[in-house]
Amino acid sequence: MTTAALDSRSWLAWGLAAMTPLLLGRNPWVLLEVLIVVVAVRLVWLARANRQGMGWFPRIATVFMAIGVLFNVLTVHAGDRVFGSLPEAWPIIGGELTWNALLYGVLSGVALFTLVLIGITVSSHISWIELVHVLPPRLATIAVTGSVAWAFLPQTAVAWRHIREAQTMRGHTFRGIRDFIPIVVPLLAGGLERSLAVSEALESRGFGASGAPRSTDHPIRSAFADLGLIVGLVGLAAGAYCVAVGMLKWAVASFGVGFLALYAASRLAPSPGIAITRYRTATWRVADTLVTASAAVAFGIVAGWSLFRPEALAFWVYPELLAPRVDIIAILAIGLLLVPALVVGEERRW
Amino acid sequence: MNWRRRAAGFLLLACVILSAAALRFEQRDVAGQAAGEINVAGIAIDYGDDQVTYGIVPFAEDSLSGIELLERSGVALLTVEFGGLGTAVCVIEETGCDLGACRARLCQTGDPDSPFWQYLRRTGDGAWQTAPLGPSSSTVEDGDVDGWFWTGQAPDGEAVTLESIGERLDIDLDVLRSTPPQTLTPTLVTFGVSSNADGLLGRSEILVGVLVLGAVIAVGAMAVVRSRRMAPG
Numbered sequence: 001m002t003t004a005a006l007d008s009r010s011w012l013a014w015g016l017a018a019m020t021p022l023l024l025g026r027n028p029w030v031l032l033e034v035l036i037v038v039v040a041v042r043l044v045w046l047a048r049a050n051r052q053g054m055g056w057f058p059r060i061a062t063v064f065m066a067i068g069v070l071f072n073v074l075t076v077h078a079g080d081r082v083f084g085s086l087p088e089a090w091p092i093i094g095g096e097l098t099w100n101a102l103l104y105g106v107l108s109g110v111a112l113f114t115l116v117l118i119g120i121t122v123s124s125h126i127s128w129i130e131l132v133h134v135l136p137p138r139l140a141t142i143a144v145t146g147s148v149a150w151a152f153l154p155q156t157a158v159a160w161r162h163i164r165e166a167q168t169m170r171g172h173t174f175r176g177i178r179d180f181i182p183i184v185v186p187l188l189a190g191g192l193e194r195s196l197a198v199s200e201a202l203e204s205r206g207f208g209a210s211g212a213p214r215s216t217d218h219p220i221r222s223a224f225a226d227l228g229l230i231v232g233l234v235g236l237a238a239g240a241y242c243v244a245v246g247m248l249k250w251a252v253a254s255f256g257v258g259f260l261a262l263y264a265a266s267r268l269a270p271s272p273g274i275a276i277t278r279y280r281t282a283t284w285r286v287a288d289t290l291v292t293a294s295a296a297v298a299f300g301i302v303a304g305w306s307l308f309r310p311e312a313l314a315f316w317v318y319p320e321l322l323a324p325r326v327d328i329i330a331i332l333a334i335g336l337l338l339v340p341a342l343v344v345g346e347e348r349r350w
Numbered sequence: 351m352n353w354r355r356r357a358a359g360f361l362l363l364a365c366v367i368l369s370a371a372a373l374r375f376e377q378r379d380v381a382g383q384a385a386g387e388i389n390v391a392g393i394a395i396d397y398g399d400d401q402v403t404y405g406i407v408p409f410a411e412d413s414l415s416g417i418e419l420l421e422r423s424g425v426a427l428l429t430v431e432f433g434g435l436g437t438a439v440c441v442i443e444e445t446g447c448d449l450g451a452c453r454a455r456l457c458q459t460g461d462p463d464s465p466f467w468q469y470l471r472r473t474g475d476g477a478w479q480t481a482p483l484g485p486s487s488s489t490v491e492d493g494d495v496d497g498w499f500w501t502g503q504a505p506d507g508e509a510v511t512l513e514s515i516g517e518r519l520d521i522d523l524d525v526l527r528s529t530p531p532q533t534l535t536p537t538l539v540t541f542g543v544s545s546n547a548d549g550l551l552g553r554s555e556i557l558v559g560v561l562v563l564g565a566v567i568a569v570g571a572m573a574v575v576r577s578r579r580m581a582p583g
Binding site: 043247 | 426428429440448459555556558559562563565566567573574576
């Protein structure tokens, strides 16, 4: 049941399930458990990851975490545990400094750091080529655009390192912020060059062009496909809005209608005639099923449980600092996200 | 370079002087208020779970805003500033919503019956009426009673007057007005037992949490050690 590589779809499912509890609440038990799970999975799969240009993400997340904590302590003056105060006359930052605000800042920082860690763990294992292959031909352009956008930051980080090393070899030293000009200017120029190269490469491969003229054989079918696409996108947008305003029943209905309409549109739409060459067929293993199923169960339990019992993942530090509750169902469900760490190993055929 | 340093020095000095002056004016203002006559206002807080807090709040000023009265009542409070729109109340004691939900929707969800903190004023006959202005803009004077209700529907709180609150709290309002104490402290009493009482975090709950986290750490560590052993080289 062990595997040396997981399917990209399994990684996406795991990433979505791992991010969900962090986005739904700030319960310290939950945050700590997700962080432990993510660190374990990351360490286990580190040797097999594509780590190019990813190393600076945790560092910058740590910096943002520190800034967030400081900002929260200085601007939020609520809470019952006061450890200091600044003169009230000072605008914005004047007032009591509380442990409540400090703790909330730390929790938010940990959540942010863990989200970044999940993002780079998933992105270092997914293969965009695989994803392009599994998506319906009509959505291929979205997948290609996503892959280009996803690769932007790591490529920029690599370019930054190369330019800095080249400038150092020329004797350039960094003493202040002005000394970054010889790095930033080539970085911008390089970014423009890369974007031009990518656009030319896409153009030369016929990206965005329809391979075959719009079918006139099945006008009704094409019209239904277009309608399905519109209904699907509207459904997803309405679902996102309903989630934002807390209309969860309507959100589930909207997402359901949206996904069904998109699925129907993808089946009804005539193929755009894009020929996809496959030199290696991706295989779906037992380990992929295990990881995807455990992620789906964890996601379902965490999301569903938070609907019935919102306080399961929530933690309030204002106005009184109380001990966070332990929700046994939520933390057991999150434990399922450790499955990717358990299936790594030599390839075995079943 | 010198003129820049001088300008920065002058700016810093000006900031310090302005801060000190603002602090001084504020202290004088408070001292002036304390020397005046004593006014008394009442407050009723309905938590929506069969618990109601009644309070008598003495104050030296001629009037307060509704939010100032709530702050001076001494209840644990979480509020959010909305600039010119005033202040919103998110949590009173332990009832309310998180800061994010409060900033986004004043604790309300998409459900039209979802609760939020409603601010009402007492009318002449003791009944409650929704305050046309928010708590930041409403003026509370001697004898007024403010009400805070955690509900998503029209509040149906018991009609009260300042005198009836005084009787419940066993406070003689005339005596309080005529012989004000040195420090103006509010008096609050909560009636009823919360139907949502969840209890404090028990030791068994913490133990379960620690055990589950310990198990997750143990399994994760074993997986990491196993993967290191299997790693090539």
